[in-house]
Amino acid sequence: MSDQLIKPDLNFVKDVIASGGESLKKCFQCATCSVVCNLSPDDKPFPRKEMIYAQWGLKDKLFSNPDIWLCHHCSDCTAYCPRGAKPGEVIGAVRKLAIQNYSVPRFLGRALGSSSYLILLFAIPVAILLAVLASLGHLDLSAIPRGEGGAIVYSKFMPEIYIEVIYIAISLFAALILAHGVFRCWAGMMAAGGIGRSQMKKALLSTVVAIIVEILLHRRFAKCVVTKGRQISHLLVLYSFIGLAITAAWGVFYLYVLGWHSPYPLTNPMKWLGNAGALALLIGITLTVINRSRNKEKAGIGSYFDWLLITVVAAIAVTGMGAQCLRLADVAVLAYLTYFLHLVFVFFLFAYAPYSKMAHMVYRTVAMVFAKHAEKGVEVTPLK
Numbered sequence: 001m002s003d004q005l006i007k008p009d010l011n012f013v014k015d016v017i018a019s020g021g022e023s024l025k026k027c028f029q030c031a032t033c034s035v036v037c038n039l040s041p042d043d044k045p046f047p048r049k050e051m052i053y054a055q056w057g058l059k060d061k062l063f064s065n066p067d068i069w070l071c072h073h074c075s076d077c078t079a080y081c082p083r084g085a086k087p088g089e090v091i092g093a094v095r096k097l098a099i100q101n102y103s104v105p106r107f108l109g110r111a112l113g114s115s116s117y118l119i120l121l122f123a124i125p126v127a128i129l130l131a132v133l134a135s136l137g138h139l140d141l142s143a144i145p146r147g148e149g150g151a152i153v154y155s156k157f158m159p160e161i162y163i164e165v166i167y168i169a170i171s172l173f174a175a176l177i178l179a180h181g182v183f184r185c186w187a188g189m190m191a192a193g194g195i196g197r198s199q200m201k202k203a204l205l206s207t208v209v210a211i212i213v214e215i216l217l218h219r220r221f222a223k224c225v226v227t228k229g230r231q232i233s234h235l236l237v238l239y240s241f242i243g244l245a246i247t248a249a250w251g252v253f254y255l256y257v258l259g260w261h262s263p264y265p266l267t268n269p270m271k272w273l274g275n276a277g278a279l280a281l282l283i284g285i286t287l288t289v290i291n292r293s294r295n296k297e298k299a300g301i302g303s304y305f306d307w308l309l310i311t312v313v314a315a316i317a318v319t320g321m322g323a324q325c326l327r328l329a330d331v332a333v334l335a336y337l338t339y340f341l342h343l344v345f346v347f348f349l350f351a352y353a354p355y356s357k358m359a360h361m362v363y364r365t366v367a368m369v370f371a372k373h374a375e376k377g378v379e380v381t382p383l384k
């Protein structure tokens, strides 16, 4: 047996503790967590080994380990841990640090993980949007031009072209940063597994398709016991995002292909989809909050990083629905303010996606694709 030199990173241990894994040191390696986890495979179980990696500060081993993403934070392990070490919360903290590790520039990753920077993060979209409104002379809300019959028209308050330039720019920025992070994440998992490129190319497309189907059905969430309701709430949020993305594309088609300008009547099918998506988002995020609050004793309440995303998504749903209702009720000043807040929250979600918990969607998908190769002869943790 060869000796192995362990180089612990004590700062990493402190970061895990500060990120919601404060119970980390209680773990005494009994492996109950790996036994009770329904997502953990028998031949390479988690999260016991991740607990010791985290206690020893082995961050490189954790960041290159797909298992931190295969964990779906259902918290069955946390509920049954005899030491109250909350492994689900510890792995959640490790995921947050992995997102920070993969994202550039690093300071944005740190900023999204700390409440000290929250005002600054919101100040950026507020300043950009206020600058646009000021340049248009639209800071005086009582003087915003109205549409036909005196109707409130948001595109007269903030013209579509400005929305498109700003939101396409931040979406491209986020996509590039995420692509860079995915490349590093994938390369790290390959190197840690000693896997060559030619091995990984085997049936990669069919694996990606299988994983997308798996995600669309959320079968793995169905295996959670303590937080069983997460499957429904998570699915509602996922499908609402898909519905709202289709609505946005539909709106672009109306505007640039058919030349139809908003606002569209409530009887328009595009509005049905948009409102159904917003309603699903509101219900999904409400169920998420209820689920977390109900299970806080057994499963842990979650970290600042978790709650920041929940709050921003909830704010998008509330301000989106609120802006529509206030427009229809013709409460002009409040309607414009609500719409402005909606734009700020959407900016926050899109621009900071690579640094916030939103990024888990991408990294978890990548890890699931990676792990799926176990079923095709590549030596990595198999998906259970």
Ligand code: SF4
Binding pocket: 026, 027, 028, 029, 030, 031, 032, 033, 034, 047, 048, 051, 080, 081, 082, 083, 084, 085, 086, 087
């Ligand atoms: S986290 Fe808890 S259940 Fe898991 S090995 Fe440590 S003490 Fe045991």
Ligand code: SF4
Binding pocket: 033, 036, 037, 038, 039, 040, 046, 047, 070, 071, 072, 073, 074, 075, 076, 077, 078, 087, 088, 091
């Ligand atoms: S949080 Fe859930 S999925 Fe993650 S290790 Fe614990 S039991 Fe398994």
